[in-house]
Amino acid sequence: MSHVIHLGFLGTFGDAFDFILHQQKARIGDNLVGGPDKSLSLVGEHLKVTFLSLGVAAAVALPVGIILGHVRRGETFAIALGNAGRAVPELALIAFVAAYIGVGLANVTFAFAILGIPPILTNTYVGMSQVDRNAVQAARGMGMTNLQSIFRVELPLAVPTIMAGVRTAGVNIIATVALASLAGLSTLGDYIINRNVYGDQGVVAGAILIALLALALDFGLAGLQWALTPRGLKLARAGASA
Amino acid sequence: MTALIAQLAPVLGQVEIHNRTGPNAPCQAQNKAFCFDWAVDNFDRYTTPLLNHVLIVLVCVAIGFAAAFGMALISHGRRWLIPTFTGTTGVLYTIPSLAFIFLLLPITGLGTTTAIIVLSVYTLQIIYRNIVAGLANVPPESKDAGRGMGMTDRQLLWRVELPLALPEIIAGLRIATVSTVAIASLMVFANVNTLGEPLYQQISFKTNVVIAGGLMILMAIAFDALLLLAQRLLAPWRRPSMEALA
Amino acid sequence: MRSDSRKRAAFALIAALVLALGVAACGGDDDDNDTGTSGDNSANLIKENADNNGIQLTVGSKNFTEEYILGNIYAQALQAAGYDVKTNLNLGSEVIAYKAIQDGEISGYPEYTSTLLQSIFSKDTVPADAQEAYQQAQAELEPKGETAFSPTPFADANALGMLKTKADELGATTISDLQGKSQDLNLYGSPECRERADCLVGLEDTYGLQFKSFNPVDIGLRYTVLDKGQADASIVFTSDAQLGANPDKYVLLEDDKGIFPSGNVIWVTDQSTVDEAGPDYQGTIEKVQEGLTLPVMQELNARVDIDKEDPADVATQYLKETGYIQ
Numbered sequence: 160m161s162h163v164i165h166l167g168f169l170g171t172f173g174d175a176f177d178f179i180l181h182q183q184k185a186r187i188g189d190n191l192v193g194g195p196d197k198s199l200s201l202v203g204e205h206l207k208v209t210f211l212s213l214g215v216a217a218a219v220a221l222p223v224g225i226i227l228g229h230v231r232r233g234e235t236f237a238i239a240l241g242n243a244g245r246a247v248p249e250l251a252l253i254a255f256v257a258a259y260i261g262v263g264l265a266n267v268t269f270a271f272a273i274l275g276i277p278p279i280l281t282n283t284y285v286g287m288s289q290v291d292r293n294a295v296q297a298a299r300g301m302g303m304t305n306l307q308s309i310f311r312v313e314l315p316l317a318v319p320t321i322m323a324g325v326r327t328a329g330v331n332i333i334a335t336v337a338l339a340s341l342a343g344l345s346t347l348g349d350y351i352i353n354r355n356v357y358g359d360q361g362v363v364a365g366a367i368l369i370a371l372l373a374l375a376l377d378f379g380l381a382g383l384q385w386a387l388t389p390r391g392l393k394l395a396r397a398g399a400s401a
Numbered sequence: 402m403t404a405l406i407a408q409l410a411p412v413l414g415q416v417e418i419h420n421r422t423g424p425n426a427p428c429q430a431q432n433k434a435f436c437f438d439w440a441v442d443n444f445d446r447y448t449t450p451l452l453n454h455v456l457i458v459l460v461c462v463a464i465g466f467a468a469a470f471g472m473a474l475i476s477h478g479r480r481w482l483i484p485t486f487t488g489t490t491g492v493l494y495t496i497p498s499l500a501f502i503f504l505l506l507p508i509t510g511l512g513t514t515t516a517i518i519v520l521s522v523y524t525l526q527i528i529y530r531n532i533v534a535g536l537a538n539v540p541p542e543s544k545d546a547g548r549g550m551g552m553t554d555r556q557l558l559w560r561v562e563l564p565l566a567l568p569e570i571i572a573g574l575r576i577a578t579v580s581t582v583a584i585a586s587l588m589v590f591a592n593v594n595t596l597g598e599p600l601y602q603q604i605s606f607k608t609n610v611v612i613a614g615g616l617m618i619l620m621a622i623a624f625d626a627l628l629l630l631a632q633r634l635l636a637p638w639r640r641p642s643m644e645a646l647a
Numbered sequence: 648m649r650s651d652s653r654k655r656a657a658f659a660l661i662a663a664l665v666l667a668l669g670v671a672a673c674g675g676d677d678d679d680n681d682t683g684t685s686g687d688n689s690a691n692l693i694k695e696n697a698d699n700n701g702i703q704l705t706v707g708s709k710n711f712t713e714e715y716i717l718g719n720i721y722a723q724a725l726q727a728a729g730y731d732v733k734t735n736l737n738l739g740s741e742v743i744a745y746k747a748i749q750d751g752e753i754s755g756y757p758e759y760t761s762t763l764l765q766s767i768f769s770k771d772t773v774p775a776d777a778q779e780a781y782q783q784a785q786a787e788l789e790p791k792g793e794t795a796f797s798p799t800p801f802a803d804a805n806a807l808g809m810l811k812t813k814a815d816e817l818g819a820t821t822i823s824d825l826q827g828k829s830q831d832l833n834l835y836g837s838p839e840c841r842e843r844a845d846c847l848v849g850l851e852d853t854y855g856l857q858f859k860s861f862n863p864v865d866i867g868l869r870y871t872v873l874d875k876g877q878a879d880a881s882i883v884f885t886s887d888a889q890l891g892a893n894p895d896k897y898v899l900l901e902d903d904k905g906i907f908p909s910g911n912v913i914w915v916t917d918q919s920t921v922d923e924a925g926p927d928y929q930g931t932i933e934k935v936q937e938g939l940t941l942p943v944m945q946e947l948n949a950r951v952d953i954d955k956e957d958p959a960d961v962a963t964q965y966l967k968e969t970g971y972i973q
Contacts, residue, residue, distance in 0.1 A: 334497030
């Protein structure tokens, strides 16, 4: 019998995968829960909120970070914001928005965007301000305007650092979107928060799906980072780590 | 008739109905933005969660540091291990802590053990990455000088490399501690009584959100300031932007 | 007939008494909790029985306001009777609480007959009559070596709540009145409501209602969303504090098709504890809950949910105001 006990936890994991793949009766009542359709729709909803929030965060943080980094002003602000952002507890943020502002997609997206702004802004600032000064001077020498210098020289060189910030923001946001179930949205957090209805297997299924989603997002953004990094930078890095 | 009265007797006018509507209702009944009086009267509700929160942060950062340090020592002489260690801890770090709690559900259930595992793994990744980076940034000249003085590899590590990597290590500790203070609030989902518990219990009560959230943020600032002090004392030459990147 | 008119006179007298005391209570000072100091209350006093010293009982409860209050009331009452009481008052949902009895972690906890029958014993329907539901619960518990004590006077059930203004606007007094109108209404409920037969599923299947949207929110926000106008209808509970505090603001639509089973609270425990603890175990619990009528429960809930007092303090206030403890 000992092998049953050791593998006992595998049982719940197995149940969780079964929950994702097959619809089954809820713990209470005859309702059918779980299954691929329902799970996929929750995944879709989860991703939608994530990308919406990440988009808003990037739209706000990138321009500010780029400008500040380009003129190399506001270092204290950018760094302090990054540190402060780490200190904000997600649960408190959602509670604050729900209590003071309201629930629903708009409010929640606003809250999550706040979570995503600090890492993106800080990393964008650092990336831009630490671009090799020689490259910037060369650009000036060639007669480029500020804007041209930013888009053709500085940004491409800052991509690795900036994308690292976007990745951090993305992973933070996708984790917090699970809590959106408390504030009027239906995401994968539903499975986790409602152990009563979905049972242990539903809870673990939700956890598995969120974990996979986070890893996929990180992987995807890493791929984006690779695609956006200029070839010269990639070669230089390969040379340096050899 | 007396029987009827006797039956009604336990209820007659005994539990007083308070006045809660209208402008004379107490501040918290109207859920105003912040009720100072209520906060002062009821602060004792937050002391146990506060202490638990501080405790669990200290314990988990300590465990994470110890584990990260051990791993760094192992991978120091064996460069090929670093990508493996970084990769594994990186994957665990990317998994959202809420999901991690429930992934552990079938193995360790809910409770302090699960919470400690989740938080320690988080700090592990951050600190390990910083120790490795710190050691990698040690100037080759210093190592040459050490070797020139006849140091063994072990002496080199402990007398030259680690001291020079100390600022970066403390920077990692700073980031890890601040993050852990925030994540420890989620441990309410693992049935652990940190500040997340009073927050979650009355999630729509404004004063409560301000107190619980505020205490967490103050704690993070306090820890950050203490470690920053330590960092400045040990490495006054460090530029702030070097430690900013997550 | 003469006896009839005497009964009517008696009722009138009692009604007048209740009214008079009610007016006195409502107009009274907030700080004045010291009512009813007459000799009536001494009969209620729980007396400490030295036989109970050294017998340990662990009182459990689920994790929401009403349960916290009940748990504290029972715990403090048993303490007054001389038992050695420990509490474990944040167990979680009914599954966890019930399991805690079976694992021996707690002696017992207050459960709703409807929840016990539907959620734990998977019954499809729950009897509307409190005593019948209690008998059924007992029948299910006994083979497992467990038992339950008598039900409380008050019952709690899910309900569909609306702002009175909205209900008047729709001309709705029952849930069936919403047929044909629900497609324009936004419904808010707890996240698990979506899949429960005693919630959204029942509204959709039994009443045939299709809502414009269903939005899950934490149950702590169930009245906030109505107040803010985001919710046209919200799933609430019949013993909620806000209903007693604002009788003219909110209205509960009548559940004419009976999808929301009503549940009185019964103390669920295991038989071995009952055998060991002596007669005061059941006696104290059944005695102290006699005062828990619906208005009283709403008032106690209000003290925690609206006045933000500590459930343990509120439990003590209840026990003192009714005279169960000094």
